[in-house]
Amino acid sequence: MSELHQLVDGNPKAPARSPAAARKVTxxxxxxxPAAPAKPAHAAATFTVRPGDSLSAIAQAxxxxxxxxxxxxxxxxxxxxxxxxxxQPGQVLALPSGSHAPTAxxxxxxxxxAPGGSVGQWIDxxxxxxxxxxxxxxxxxxxxxxTIIEHExxxxxxxxxxxxxxxxxxxxxxxxxxxxxxxxxAYHLPGHDDIWNPVDNIIAGARYAIRRYGSVSNTPGIVxxxxxxxxxxx
Numbered sequence: 001m002s003e004l005h006q007l008v009d010g011n012p013k014a015p016a017r018s019p020a021a022a023r024k025v026t027x028x029x030x031x032x033x034p035a036a037p038a039k040p041a042h043a044a045a046t047f048t049v050r051p052g053d054s055l056s057a058i059a060q061a062x063x064x065x066x067x068x069x070x071x072x073x074x075x076x077x078x079x080x081x082x083x084x085x086x087x088q089p090g091q092v093l094a095l096p097s098g099s100h101a102p103t104a105x106x107x108x109x110x111x112x113x114a115p116g117g118s119v120g121q122w123i124d125x126x127x128x129x130x131x132x133x134x135x136x137x138x139x140x141x142x143x144x145x146x147t148i149i150e151h152e153x154x155x156x157x158x159x160x161x162x163x164x165x166x167x168x169x170x171x172x173x174x175x176x177x178x179x180x181x182x183x184x185x186a187y188h189l190p191g192h193d194d195i196w197n198p199v200d201n202i203i204a205g206a207r208y209a210i211r212r213y214g215s216v217s218n219t220p221g222i223v224x225x226x227x228x229x230x231x232x233x234x
Contacts, residue, residue, distance in 0.1 A: 045095040049087050054151055054221070054231040061163045062099040069230060071096045085230040117198070119146060119155045122176065126202035133189060139215035140206060144222050148205070151221060151231040152178035157198040177205025178233075187211070209234055 047058055055069035063071070073084045075094045080087055087093075127140045153159035153176050161173040171180040176198045179187075184195045187207040192200040209216045213234070216222070220232035 045099050047093050047095055049089050049091040049093060053087060053089075054233070055084055055087060056230055056232045057164070058093065060165060060233070062095050064165065066233065068096070073230075083228070085225050085228070087230075119149055119176075119198075122157075122198040122202060123149075125199045126206065129189065129192070129199070129203060130206060135207070135210065139210050139217075141215070141217045144217045144219075145202065145206060147222060147225070147231075148209075148216065148219065148234065149176050149202075152176070152233070157196060157201065175201035177201050179205050179208065183208050 045062070047062055049058075055072050056066040059069040059072055060066040069084070072093060072095065073080060075096065076091075079091055079093065123142050123145050127137070127142060127145075130140060131137055149155055152173070155176070157176045159175065159178065161167060161178060164173065166173050166180050171182060173180055174184075175195050179195065179201060181195065184201070184204045187204040188195075188200060189203055189207075192203050194200045195204070206216055209219050213219050219234040221234060224230060224232045
């Protein structure tokens with residue numbers, strides 16, 4: 001009698017089992033579920049440099065703080081080069097995490113033909129008017145005014161910045177020197193009250209700079225560039 005039958009005969013209540021059932025059967029390992037493909041990382045935010053931009057202006061527009069420009073420079077030193085004050089239109093700069101796209105690019109307004117003349121001519125006219133109104137020539141360095149204009153508006157008297165904190169507050173920077181409306185209203189001279197007129201804009205911008213910094217040469221951007229730094233808004 002087989003061992004299996006002896007066990008069954010000795011325990012009538014035990015159900016009969018086939019030899020195959022008595023063997024321990026190991027289930028095959030469960031098939032591994034393929035891992036879900038990794039989600040692609042979000043593309044790093046970038047900013048394309050426009051005429052008149054500076055690292056501080058880009059930091060203000062995308063990070064909300066102009067003083068954070070060194071973070072942008074650190075990410076883009078190989079693109080910009082050794083001088084953070086020299087960025088070129090068309091360069092695509094990586095932005096730090098947490099940055100946001102500016103609400104708008106610079107636009108041109110109002111419609112109609114642009115004023116005649118050149119930046120140099122507008123500066124000459126404005127300085128003559130300012131001197132006639134008692135502003136000392138020593139506070140009106142023409143080369144420094146030209147530098148401010150180049151970085152603020154690229155010499156475009158119809159420039160308007162719709163992407164910075166002033167614009168978000170409802171007072172976009174406008175015109176050649178990128179003055180905001182309340183500042184222009186406070187510092188223009190009688191008879192020179194058109195913010196889009198390049199001469200009037202220079203007059204108001206220069207008077208504001210002199211009142212706040214002592215002279216156009218003491219504005220943050222001019223001082224910074226004199227020490228090898230980037231242009232900073234005034």
